[in-house]
Amino acid sequence: MSKRVDFFSGIGIVCLAAGVWYMASLLPPAASxxxxxxxxRFVAVCLGILGxxxxxxxxxxxxxxxxxxxxxxxxxxxYAAALAAVFFLYILVVKPLGYILSTMIAFPVFMFIYGERRxxxxxxxxxxxxxxxxxxxxxxxxxxxxxxxxx
Numbered sequence: 001m002s003k004r005v006d007f008f009s010g011i012g013i014v015c016l017a018a019g020v021w022y023m024a025s026l027l028p029p030a031a032s033x034x035x036x037x038x039x040x041r042f043v044a045v046c047l048g049i050l051g052x053x054x055x056x057x058x059x060x061x062x063x064x065x066x067x068x069x070x071x072x073x074x075x076x077x078x079y080a081a082a083l084a085a086v087f088f089l090y091i092l093v094v095k096p097l098g099y100i101l102s103t104m105i106a107f108p109v110f111m112f113i114y115g116e117r118r119x120x121x122x123x124x125x126x127x128x129x130x131x132x133x134x135x136x137x138x139x140x141x142x143x144x145x146x147x148x149x150x151x
Contacts, residue, residue, distance in 0.1 A: 006058035013051025020044040033142030082113050098148025103130040 024040035072080075090106040097105075107126035108119075116122055137143045 003058040003061040007055050007062065010051045010053070010055030010058060013054065014048050017044045017048035017051060020047065030142055033140070036143060039137075039141060039143060079113055083110065086110060086113070095146045096148060096150050098150075099145035100130045100134050101148060103133070 021041055021044040024037035024044060027035065027037035027040075029035050029037070086106060086109050090102055093105075094102040104126045107129055108122040111122050111125070134145055137145050
């Protein structure tokens with residue numbers, strides 16, 4: 001992409017982060033723990049910082065006259081479409097299957113799309129990631145994740 005596109009994309013990401021922060025502040029506070037709005041606010045801060053970094057980097061590149069442009073090829077676009085499709089399917093199955101099972105299925109697919117081919121490593125990482133994040137959200141942050149309705 002061009003530096004101009006990166007610059008305005010970064011500004012858009014910062015605006016999105018501000019909107020997420022605002023919407024998260026409207027969520028009711030929790031009696032204990034960080035509550036439903038704590039994690040979205042954390043993500044909004046990270047997103048805002050990265051969006052600002054993207055804009056600053058692009059701006060400095062424009063000032064130096066860097067006119068490099070990269071256009072994604074068909075393979076990269078196919079990978080992006082596959083990631084979006086898997087994520088969409090994940091959203092559809094997370095409620096009926098529950099967070100742990102649906103994440104243990106989706107995570108190795110994401111890793112495969114990104115190029116990982118060591119199946120044992122993919123399996124171990126997906127199981128550990130699913131269980132640890134579930135425990136972290138449920139027991140530490142008190143943010144309840146879907147348990148699944150099929151089982």
